[in-house]
Amino acid sequence: MGFGAKLKSLLTAFLYKLGIWKESERIPHGSDRPDNVVIPAGSHGRLEADAVILSEGDRVVLSIGHDFADVPSWVEWDMRTGRLSVAQMGGALAELRLELPLFYKERMKNVKRLALVTGQGHEKMMHYVAFIMREA
Amino acid sequence: MTMTAYATKELKAETLAAAVLVMEAYRGQGDNFPGNFDTHPAIKSQAAGEGFSFTADMSGLLSPVAFGLNRQGGVQAQIVSLSSGKPLDAQIEKAIGRVGGPSGPAGKPKPGV
Secondary structure: OOHHHHHHHHHHHHHHHHOOOOHHHHOOOOOOOOOOOOOOEOOOEEOOOOEEEEEEOOEEEEEEOOOOOOOEEEEEEEOOOOEEEEEEOOEOEEEEEEEOOOOHHHHHOOOOEEEEEEOOOOEEEEEEEEEEEEOO | OOEEEEEOOOOOHHHHHHHHHHHHHHHHHHHHOOOOHHHOOOEEEEEEOOEEEEEEOOOOOOOOEEEEEEEOOOOOOEEEEEOOOOOHHHHHHHHHHOOOHHHOHHHOOOOOO
């Protein structure tokens, strides 16, 4: 460290001590801006598509009238809101309009996987995915 | 075992029809599902990455099926009965078209009542 750098460091410390220069001023403006937030690939957020859940014992089929841009990973049911969501491989989470009533808790408690049918029109995709219940 | 359905207020016939066909395939395969998914005659499918892409043959229900259909915000379930050997989407279209609430044909009060 040269003489100039030493002097600068000394003066900076002195200014802090006197309270003339505040700690927050050392942080460059805008550094907390969420520039590095990655928008997940796939269908993210609220989905307005129609949907139906068909169940018979432990067999469950969830059919959604929407073409997902990314591969579905799992389906989760938030019991606090009643909402069903589809998590996708790229991190997107699509929240369905379909809200399951609480009496489905008993019906779904042993369901570990379900057949997820997606797509508009007669061309469909079927994924056999994990099912997760999130309790309040 | 009783089959039940719960759906959004708006529901397209093909969304429900695909669910019914997949359930029939699921039921017929038990623990093998979804390995032999395309053995159901009404489902023409091929493996596509992590899943199966398929086209449902809407005339191909193997056996008759009946289930209670509840709509979100609805008060009571409607019994939907579907026959085999008849176009599935047309049957469903007719059935779910009848659950139209007060403005639907089933909800219209009979004259003089």
